[in-house]
Amino acid sequence: MLTKTIKDEKEFPKDSTIGSYWITTFGCQMNKADSERMAGTLEKMGYTKADEELQADLVLYNTCTIRDNAEQKVYSFLGRQAKRKHKTPSLKLVVAGCLAQQEGESLLRRVPELDLVMGPQHLNNLENLLGKVDAGNQVAATEETFISEDITNARRESSICGWVNIIYGCNERCSYCVVPSVRGKEQSRYPNAIKSEIQKLANDNFKEVTLLGQNIDAYGRDLPGTTKEGRKENTLTDLLYYIHDVEGIRRIRFATSHPRYFSKRLIQACYELDKVCEHFHIPFQSGNNEILKLMARGYTIDKYKRIIENIRSLMPNASITADAIVAFPGESEGQYRDTLKLISDIGFDQVMTAAYSPRPNTPAAIWHNQISEDVKKERLKEINELVEITSKKRNERYLDNIESILIEGLNPKKSSQIMGRTRTNRLTFVEIPNNSEFNFSLGDEIDVRINEARPFSLTGELCL
Ligand code: SAH
Ligand code: SF4
Ligand code: F3S
Numbered sequence: 001m002l003t004k005t006i007k008d009e010k011e012f013p014k015d016s017t018i019g020s021y022w023i024t025t026f027g028c029q030m031n032k033a034d035s036e037r038m039a040g041t042l043e044k045m046g047y048t049k050a051d052e053e054l055q056a057d058l059v060l061y062n063t064c065t066i067r068d069n070a071e072q073k074v075y076s077f078l079g080r081q082a083k084r085k086h087k088t089p090s091l092k093l094v095v096a097g098c099l100a101q102q103e104g105e106s107l108l109r110r111v112p113e114l115d116l117v118m119g120p121q122h123l124n125n126l127e128n129l130l131g132k133v134d135a136g137n138q139v140a141a142t143e144e145t146f147i148s149e150d151i152t153n154a155r156r157e158s159s160i161c162g163w164v165n166i167i168y169g170c171n172e173r174c175s176y177c178v179v180p181s182v183r184g185k186e187q188s189r190y191p192n193a194i195k196s197e198i199q200k201l202a203n204d205n206f207k208e209v210t211l212l213g214q215n216i217d218a219y220g221r222d223l224p225g226t227t228k229e230g231r232k233e234n235t236l237t238d239l240l241y242y243i244h245d246v247e248g249i250r251r252i253r254f255a256t257s258h259p260r261y262f263s264k265r266l267i268q269a270c271y272e273l274d275k276v277c278e279h280f281h282i283p284f285q286s287g288n289n290e291i292l293k294l295m296a297r298g299y300t301i302d303k304y305k306r307i308i309e310n311i312r313s314l315m316p317n318a319s320i321t322a323d324a325i326v327a328f329p330g331e332s333e334g335q336y337r338d339t340l341k342l343i344s345d346i347g348f349d350q351v352m353t354a355a356y357s358p359r360p361n362t363p364a365a366i367w368h369n370q371i372s373e374d375v376k377k378e379r380l381k382e383i384n385e386l387v388e389i390t391s392k393k394r395n396e397r398y399l400d401n402i403e404s405i406l407i408e409g410l411n412p413k414k415s416s417q418i419m420g421r422t423r424t425n426r427l428t429f430v431e432i433p434n435n436s437e438f439n440f441s442l443g444d445e446i447d448v449r450i451n452e453a454r455p456f457s458l459t460g461e462l463c464l
Contacts, residue, residue, distance in 0.1 A: 019057030020050035026074060027064025029212055031097055033163035034123055035062045039155035041126045058092040063099035065178055067357035074099050082113040092133060101182040102360060104142040121145050121184055124152060144184050149193050160208060160408055160443045162201040166194050167213035175296045178359040179214055188223050191234060195243050202248035207406060207443040211254040217261035237269045244273050251275055251406060257282045260298045262307050271314040278315045279425040283323035287342030288335040291328055308346055319349035319424035326379040328356045330369040336379055340386055349394045351387045355380045388455045395453035402463055405430065405448045427457040
């Protein structure tokens, strides 16, 4: 029988409820991690999780604005809640995250039903801000601020795999990207604070951690400390060595990597350190050097290929995933084809693709050579077809292999199957043998023989 361990019940008493809450999270892993911390704060305050969004006393949208469609989605969700507020004036409506930061106070004018608009840097202050709302104010908290060490106990969705933020913000200036303006300047957390959080996760029986940052290789640039040789001491590589001995944690991952800073020393560390998994998410964005220059990415395709070669020379089975943008302003058919060619040449395990979307306060948004919507759609469709074929081909290399799967739960679509991941981050389903004496728990690692490969997942059978 698969037993689920429910955690933290005593830390989040349910008898003193002051209402129910609902959080919807849009966007990236960073937002998911932030939502878990905000849920922790709300539960500490005495809120309980609502069963349904439309019944909650407090609704919080943790928003994303990376592309226009992400932004529009938030507005449509907000419209529904704004209507509900007219019938139920006690409903508290909160918008947090990147769209909140982008729009600031103007969001209160656009959606006057809102009680609180708060940027990602104000997360630790949620309780205080809600106090002001309770006192009858409509509040906007979006000024740039120093993020103090996290004091909230996150209410984590998984009881096995934990997100750990190690660096906030981004100092890059990619010409298409809204993140630096909504997430602010890079701020690294101190290594000892990160290690204590991981230690706490290990004490709570978590088995896997994913270190998070928008540009994770920039970790430590803003921290003091250099070695005798004059090298910076607190890099991501140093951090991996430093946290590796936390007992109980079996897998360590990190994302997102920037090709400009991805060092040989980091690759060597990933190779040497047993717990660091062989999966690298390194967005390339375009397969053409001229477009990369216009994007202000700061590397060439040759440099990108060398990184992948270096990884594969030490870890031939590593999985490599990436992000790519098609139809960047001025991208010619030939330049777009270079991106397709790079995908075929490298043989990515997965590529997250998007058509370029102009964002407020970014240089590329006002260039005159924008690509038409029709061409965007065509390119996106074609690249997605290629990615699907490439991923399926890559996944076929697992067939007949025995892979170690960390059990994360049951397949939500088929409860006779366990769901977990390979070290390379491939989602894998395994039929639970019905006549067996098996007794395993979430967080166990099991050996599985892979017998089916699809573009996005694998299926296998338990090795008895
Ligand atoms: N920090 C990461 C990714 C951040 S945003 C990096 O540097 O790679 C996640 C992805 O969204 C990006 O990798 C990019 O592919 C995509 N993206 C960002 N801005 C975009 C825009 N304006 N239009 C379309 N896609 C965009
Ligand atoms: Fe955006 Fe570039 Fe920063 Fe990534 S590195 S978050 S794409 S500005
Ligand atoms: Fe979106 Fe903000 Fe993440 S814009 S992708 S939620 S950093």
